[in-house]
Amino acid sequence: MNLGLSSVSLRYDGASDWAICDVNLEFEAGVHSALLGPNGAGKSTVLRVLAGLRPCDDGRAHVDGRDSREWPRRELARQMAFVASTEEDAFPVRVREYVGLGRNPYLGGFKPPTDADRSVVASALARTDMRDLAERYVTNLSAGELQRARIARALAQEPSILLLDEPTAHLDIGHEYAVFELLSEFVDEMSLTVVSVTHNINMASRFASRVVLMREGTVVADGAPPDVLTPEHLGTAYGWPVRTLTGDGLGCVAVPVARGVPE
Amino acid sequence: MRRRFPAVPVLATLLVLALLTGLLTGPAGLGAREIADVLRGGGDPQARLILLHIRGPRVMAAVLVGAGLALSGGLFQALLRNPLAEPYLLGVSSGAALGAVLALVTGLAAANGWALPLAALVGGLAAIAVVFRVARVAGRMDTRVLILAGVVTSAFLSACITLLLTLGPPEALRTAYFWTLGSLSGVSWRMNVILAAYLVPAALLSLGLARDLNALSLGEEAAAALGTDVERTKRAAYVLGSLLAAATVAVAGIIGFVGLVVPHAVRILWGSDHRRVLPLSCLAGAAVLTLADSLARGPWGPVEIPIGVVTALVGVPFFLLLLRRGTTA
Numbered sequence: 276m277n278l279g280l281s282s283v284s285l286r287y288d289g290a291s292d293w294a295i296c297d298v299n300l301e302f303e304a305g306v307h308s309a310l311l312g313p314n315g316a317g318k319s320t321v322l323r324v325l326a327g328l329r330p331c332d333d334g335r336a337h338v339d340g341r342d343s344r345e346w347p348r349r350e351l352a353r354q355m356a357f358v359a360s361t362e363e364d365a366f367p368v369r370v371r372e373y374v375g376l377g378r379n380p381y382l383g384g385f386k387p388p389t390d391a392d393r394s395v396v397a398s399a400l401a402r403t404d405m406r407d408l409a410e411r412y413v414t415n416l417s418a419g420e421l422q423r424a425r426i427a428r429a430l431a432q433e434p435s436i437l438l439l440d441e442p443t444a445h446l447d448i449g450h451e452y453a454v455f456e457l458l459s460e461f462v463d464e465m466s467l468t469v470v471s472v473t474h475n476i477n478m479a480s481r482f483a484s485r486v487v488l489m490r491e492g493t494v495v496a497d498g499a500p501p502d503v504l505t506p507e508h509l510g511t512a513y514g515w516p517v518r519t520l521t522g523d524g525l526g527c528v529a530v531p532v533a534r535g536v537p538e
Numbered sequence: 539m540r541r542r543f544p545a546v547p548v549l550a551t552l553l554v555l556a557l558l559t560g561l562l563t564g565p566a567g568l569g570a571r572e573i574a575d576v577l578r579g580g581g582d583p584q585a586r587l588i589l590l591h592i593r594g595p596r597v598m599a600a601v602l603v604g605a606g607l608a609l610s611g612g613l614f615q616a617l618l619r620n621p622l623a624e625p626y627l628l629g630v631s632s633g634a635a636l637g638a639v640l641a642l643v644t645g646l647a648a649a650n651g652w653a654l655p656l657a658a659l660v661g662g663l664a665a666i667a668v669v670f671r672v673a674r675v676a677g678r679m680d681t682r683v684l685i686l687a688g689v690v691t692s693a694f695l696s697a698c699i700t701l702l703l704t705l706g707p708p709e710a711l712r713t714a715y716f717w718t719l720g721s722l723s724g725v726s727w728r729m730n731v732i733l734a735a736y737l738v739p740a741a742l743l744s745l746g747l748a749r750d751l752n753a754l755s756l757g758e759e760a761a762a763a764l765g766t767d768v769e770r771t772k773r774a775a776y777v778l779g780s781l782l783a784a785a786t787v788a789v790a791g792i793i794g795f796v797g798l799v800v801p802h803a804v805r806i807l808w809g810s811d812h813r814r815v816l817p818l819s820c821l822a823g824a825a826v827l828t829l830a831d832s833l834a835r836g837p838w839g840p841v842e843i844p845i846g847v848v849t850a851l852v853g854v855p856f857f858l859l860l861l862r863r864g865t866t867a
Contacts, residue, residue: 328759352765363757365619366810372752379753380765384746432764 276339276354276435276468277304278325283334285320294320295492297334304435305466307458309479312489313513318472319360321489322438325470326357338436352380355436356429360444360472364414370424371409374399377431399430403457419450426457437461439471443478451475455482476517480504480527488512504528545808549821553601556828560597561589563836591727599725599789600828602733604796606786608823609741611797612804612816613779616751617772618681621805624798625783628688628776629665632695634787637661639699639714643706647713654717655729655788662784665691670776679772719844720793722831729789736785741820744778747771748812755810793846795853796827803860826853 279301285294295317302308302325310318323329324336327343336343338355346354356377377399378392400406403423408416413424422442429437439458443451455478461467473479479486479500486503488496490512496503501521509517509530520529561573566588575581576589610625617623625631641647641657669691673684703711750771753761758768783797801819808814827845830852834845 323759326763328762348762348767349765352763355763357760357763359757359759359763362760363619363755365616365755366621366805368752368755368810372809372811376753376756376764379749382749384749 278302278338278436280321280324280336281334283324283331283336285324285329285331293492298494300487302468302470304468305462306485307462307469307483308485308487309483310470310472310487310489311476311479316489317492318489319440322440322470322472326355326438327351349380352432354434355438356432356434358425358429358439358442360440367412367414370405370411370413371396373413373424374427374431377428380432395433396431399427402430403427418445422446422454436468441472443473443475451478458482476504476530480529501528543807545818549818549825553821553825556825557597559832560600560828561593563832564593565840595725595727595730596722597828598730599722600831601824602730602737603786603790604823604827605820606737606782607793607797608800608819609744609816610779610782612801612819613744613775615801616754616812617775617779618685619755621802625779626792628684629669629691629695630662630780630783631787631792632692633665634658634662634784635718635792636695636699638717639702642710642713643702659784659788662787665695666780666784678769716844717791720791720846721844722790723842725789733785733789737782740778740782744816747774748816751775751812793849795849796823799853799857800826803857806860
């Protein structure tokens with residue numbers, strides 16, 4: 276299932292600048308696209324507009340050809356899962372209940388979950404390696420475990436589209452790999468359409484087949500990682516000279532950490 | 539905790555014990571045998587009168603009001619995503635109190651027995667409507683504004699009440715004072731039927747909201763992403779919670795702590811899934827208020843202690859204990 280933005284502009288209340296300005300992006304089914312760019316570039320706003328969580332001032336966001344604000348929320352939640360960068364936890368719930376919320380779009384107010392729902396939850400837990408933690412309270416999980424629980428919940432929605440806002444923030448490199456590997460499995464085995472926002476250029480380069488580089492609410496570059504992740508583009512986007520490495524041994528573009536201005 | 543105390547058997551047993559305690563308690567010392575006789579359809583006419591027309595409706599009212607308050611508290615806690623929310627937070631009780639005081643000061647309450655509950659109900663509903671209107675901006679209900687609007691409206695209404703009582707007849711002051719502490723005395727069967735006709739549908743509708751309230755506890759955006767119609771859910775929880783609170787206040791005055799403590803205790807004991815929290819709160823609230831009412835009228839001879847005093851005196855230490863247990867477990 277594909278989705279996209281056409282000429283979308285949005286300005287937050289009280290802001291003088293556009294959060295995103297005349298953005299056109301189309302996301303193909305079964306592809307992992309990564310949104311990169313500095314803080315405030317409009318990456319998260321793009322995700323929220325795609326998810327129909329924010330109305331845009333101008334332009335239109337669509338999911339499968341239908342305006343994303345016109346989808347009934349419940350129907351949309353069966354097609355699309357959204358993993359935000361932060362969430363509230365008003366009341367302590369166990370991981371199994373938390374993941375079980377992913378079945379909400381399939382259940383009416385009074386309809387109890389069936390065995391089929393429970394088995395979807397069980398397989399989402401298994402898939403994210405959360406089975407042993409199912410009875411733990413969500414508030415007692417580590418950052419990495421919590422992130423996996425939230426991805427499990429998204430998976431329990433059985434979506435065709437998965438949107439993730441900084442899914443690996445606060446995670447160490449091992450857990451970061453694990454999350455991105457998981458996303459790749461979703462794309463390869465289940466043909467999910469994945470759009471992720473990340474600050475890790477190397478992970479995006481390695482795992483995404485398309486990278487969208489943003490700055491100040493507009494798209495700087497868009498395409499395959501080797502074409503987008505050039506020193507020129509990265510320098511423009513981040514306002515910092517960034518060197519890149521390419522080579523046969525690497526298999527993808529890499530950004531080494533260097534000090535000072537490279538010549 | 540959940541496995542050690544299975545919720546429904548524990549609460550059902552507690553409720554049955556509470557009902558029996560309620561029927562056995564009172565200045566006229568009726569024994570278990572006399573009560574059994576009356577329940578079987580016979581017994582002494584005096585005992586029949588006391589049980590069927592005084593204690594019976596009173597116990598029934600405690601059940602309904604307790605269930606209504608606890609459910610209302612559970613709904614408000616879910617709506618405001620705050621375990622400290624309670625049914626009276628958003629101005630219902632002040633509005634109802636103003637209505638009641640108006641009825642007392644103008645002498646309407648003395649003229650007609652229905653005037654006071656009706657005035658309280660109207661006052662509560664009016665306060666709800668004002669707070670709701672203020673908190674709705676551009677079709678959205680902002681729960682932070684809702685809290686502020688509720689608290690400020692409460693303060694304003696309290697000032698109105700104080701003004702009325704200062705200028706009004708002195709006997710109204712005493713009656714109003716005791717009304718604000720709550721009482722279930724003199725509730726008729728007819729009042730019970732009206733209350734039940736009002737509470738039962740509201741309770742059923744609330745249960746239908748439980749799943750969306752679970753999603754809402756993750757925040758509004760996360761709930762929307764999980765398919766919840768956030769505005770509709772918030773509106774429904776607010777309206778249902780407020781209507782429940784207004785109805786119970788109209789019948790029984792202001793009874794504190796039940797709406798705060800009961801849903802919270804249920805959460806600590808049996809988890810935060812609202813599909814369980816809401817119905818279990820009804821059961822627990824009914825049992826707790828019935829016991830509290832027995833304690834209010836039982837051991838003190840002809841004097842009755844305001845039920846709000848009992849719920850606070852017993853409820854608060856119990857709650858503090860539970861809170862410590864809940865956080866160390």
